[in-house]
Amino acid sequence: MRLDIITIFPEMFSAVLDQSIIKRAQEKGKVQIFKHNLRDYSLDKHRKVDDRPFGGGPGMLLQVEPIFRAVQAIKRKIRGKSKVVLLSPQGKKFNQIQAKRLSQEKNLILICGHYEGVDERVREHLVDEEISIGDYVLTGGELAAMVLVDCIVRLIPGVLGDKNSLNFESFEGNLLEYPQYSRPAKFRSWKVPPVLLTGAHDKIKAWRQLQALRQTRSKRPDLLKKI
Numbered sequence: 001m002r003l004d005i006i007t008i009f010p011e012m013f014s015a016v017l018d019q020s021i022i023k024r025a026q027e028k029g030k031v032q033i034f035k036h037n038l039r040d041y042s043l044d045k046h047r048k049v050d051d052r053p054f055g056g057g058p059g060m061l062l063q064v065e066p067i068f069r070a071v072q073a074i075k076r077k078i079r080g081k082s083k084v085v086l087l088s089p090q091g092k093k094f095n096q097i098q099a100k101r102l103s104q105e106k107n108l109i110l111i112c113g114h115y116e117g118v119d120e121r122v123r124e125h126l127v128d129e130e131i132s133i134g135d136y137v138l139t140g141g142e143l144a145a146m147v148l149v150d151c152i153v154r155l156i157p158g159v160l161g162d163k164n165s166l167n168f169e170s171f172e173g174n175l176l177e178y179p180q181y182s183r184p185a186k187f188r189s190w191k192v193p194p195v196l197l198t199g200a201h202d203k204i205k206a207w208r209q210l211q212a213l214r215q216t217r218s219k220r221p222d223l224l225k226k227i
């Protein structure tokens, strides 16, 4: 997969892209990630990329022209189809199902919006999908883009070592993950549930299924409606 990120703060991404699993995924060639500074696509001599809204009102909007130029330049470099995603609080709410769907794309172009807004023509003419990571307003789409990249890249085949770890994690089948314990079996007076120490795989499986249901019922009853 190839990911292109258009942003006015490319440096912000190092925190996520240059560490841990996402870093290794790039080293293994599972994903190529390119950051593009939107200012590089400005025609203005001061590299300006925002302006006041027509009709008045507070704040500045990201202009359509630099975004258009950035998207065009990236599309020229990509061979084949690409999906253009705008990160904004107005978008469709991101979830694990969308993460899976997007992880199957060959080329994704992420545009980080600005909290004060983006010229509507970006949505009308340049963007295939608009995605929000939740009902709250960030100062820009950068953190949201990092959330998407993190969720999507770990789903690319071969990125995580253990294939099974994906099958049993939270939200698979709309259930939260069952509780897990590691050594020691007893710490202070806090004991691991005895069934997990028996080695009886069927019983453990049944216990885990029940616990996943219980966890979901108590923490996220809304998910049970989807089953």
Ligand code: ADE
Residues within 6 Å of the ligand: 087, 088, 089, 113, 114, 115, 131, 132, 133, 134, 135, 136, 137, 138, 139, 140, 141, 142, 144
């Ligand atoms: N930009 C600002 N807030 C956002 C959000 N909640 N999701 C995606 N992009 C955003």
